Amino acid sequence: MSNDVKVYHQYEDDKKESYQSVVDGWNKSKKEMLESTENNRIQRWSYSNGMFKYFNNPGKVITDRNPYINIVDTEEFDLSIKNHPFPPDPPAFNNKNRPNFFGTLMDEYVDESDWYKDTLHTSYERILREAKGQDLPQVHPEKQMDEKDLKKAIFDYAKSRGFVSVGVTKIDRRFISVEVDDEIIFDTIILLGYEMPHEVVHRYPKPEHDTAAYYGYAHCAAHVHEVADFIRSKGYDCRARSWEGFIKYSVHAVNAGLGNFSTYGIVHTPECGTRIKYTSVIIDADLELDEPIDYNIEEFCARCRMCQKSCPSGAIPKEESRYRGTVKRTTDHIKCFDMMAIKHECVQCIRVCPISMLGYENALNSLPTYYKHNLDRPAYKTNYKEVSDEA
Numbered sequence: 001m002s003n004d005v006k007v008y009h010q011y012e013d014d015k016k017e018s019y020q021s022v023v024d025g026w027n028k029s030k031k032e033m034l035e036s037t038e039n040n041r042i043q044r045w046s047y048s049n050g051m052f053k054y055f056n057n058p059g060k061v062i063t064d065r066n067p068y069i070n071i072v073d074t075e076e077f078d079l080s081i082k083n084h085p086f087p088p089d090p091p092a093f094n095n096k097n098r099p100n101f102f103g104t105l106m107d108e109y110v111d112e113s114d115w116y117k118d119t120l121h122t123s124y125e126r127i128l129r130e131a132k133g134q135d136l137p138q139v140h141p142e143k144q145m146d147e148k149d150l151k152k153a154i155f156d157y158a159k160s161r162g163f164v165s166v167g168v169t170k171i172d173r174r175f176i177s178v179e180v181d182d183e184i185i186f187d188t189i190i191l192l193g194y195e196m197p198h199e200v201v202h203r204y205p206k207p208e209h210d211t212a213a214y215y216g217y218a219h220c221a222a223h224v225h226e227v228a229d230f231i232r233s234k235g236y237d238c239r240a241r242s243w244e245g246f247i248k249y250s251v252h253a254v255n256a257g258l259g260n261f262s263t264y265g266i267v268h269t270p271e272c273g274t275r276i277k278y279t280s281v282i283i284d285a286d287l288e289l290d291e292p293i294d295y296n297i298e299e300f301c302a303r304c305r306m307c308q309k310s311c312p313s314g315a316i317p318k319e320e321s322r323y324r325g326t327v328k329r330t331t332d333h334i335k336c337f338d339m340m341a342i343k344h345e346c347v348q349c350i351r352v353c354p355i356s357m358l359g360y361e362n363a364l365n366s367l368p369t370y371y372k373h374n375l376d377r378p379a380y381k382t383n384y385k386e387v388s389d390e391a
């Protein structure tokens with residue numbers, strides 16, 4: 001990437017920031033960004049250098065054409081949800097006095113550790129090769145169906161491979177790490193969410209036989225190429241993408257109508273709350289886009305806050321940010337990662353979450369009637385029920 005890349009916001013290990021200081025820092029950064037870029041500017045996630053880089057944006061025409069991406073206000077999202085996927089140097093993973101999180105977690109707690117590691121490694125290597133144009137599988141020379149039938153066929157097949165949350169939206173390049181920009185060669189993305197089993201999450205804080213997040217990652221890794229190969233067999237080109245953080249999936253999942261943001265910034269789905277990990281396939285086809293849906297989850301979260309009250313690291317703070325009638329929190333990724341390293345993924349915020357553990361319908365039905373109006377909306381039934389019934 002070129003020299004005009006600039007890092008505007010970076011968090012340090014021991015830096016304690018109040019919400020107001022984040023606001024002040026953001027406003028200062030924003031002013032500098034505005035002064036240093038042109039009108040087509042774009043704000044981007046960055047894997048290697050911290051939270052923000054700021055660019056002039058030749059791809060603005062793509063985002064401007066997309067009717068859905070502006071549903072999420074990127075400034076407010078960045079401000080109020082701090083658990084971005086690209087911490088520059090997560091302290092928990094580099095502290096010599098603690099167990100290496102990724103290195104030991106699977107060996108100690110996962111019965112099928114070898115299968116997990118092998119699957120993750122093999123799948124990721126293939127993704128990297130294909131991203132470079134190497135060893136690309138053949139695309140069937142004839143298109144086997146039109147794009148309408150293709151979408152249904154992909155959804156059915158993905159569900160048969162275990163993905164419970166499937167949706168289509170346009171790529172929002174503001175939420176892609178600049179390092180993989182060149183690899184995102186198609187504008188349409190199929191989100192594929194894999195459920196972390198209820199019983200695995202339930203066993204925490206003493207995970208036995210399995211770990212929640214790695215279950216999700218390993219199964220995303222195991223099945224994402226199957227979906228991509230299925231698409232190629234129907235005559236359409238595509239690329240599998242990984243479960244890692246290079247694409248910010250929460251934003252895309254919200255735009256694809258798969259869920260709403262939770263109190264701690266992870267996407268809540270009606271299928272399994274936040275017990276979910278995403279991977280994706282980008283595709284060279286104009287599939288019909290799914291639309292964002294209000295599942296009334298933010299309403300429920302506003303009356304719950306169990307995750308915030310029980311977070312052992314205090315990563316989900318009390319301070320609130322009100323925006324368009326909703327309340328959001330600023331999850332501190334450094335505190336969270338530190339606790340995850342000590343507590344083997346922790347996942348306390350998922351374990352205490354009524355939507356994730358009791359189910360969406362059960363949780364929402366506990367709301368007074370006047371908070372449940374969205375359950376009867378046609379959009380909810382179409383996107384959730386219909387797809388489930390077809391699987």
Ligand code: SF4
Binds near residue numbers: 340
């Ligand atoms: S994983 Fe643990 S430390 Fe991190 S936000 Fe959830 S409850 Fe807090």
Ligand code: SF4
Binds near residue numbers: 307
């Ligand atoms: S624990 Fe409660 S507040 Fe937190 S994400 Fe779940 S439903 Fe929302």
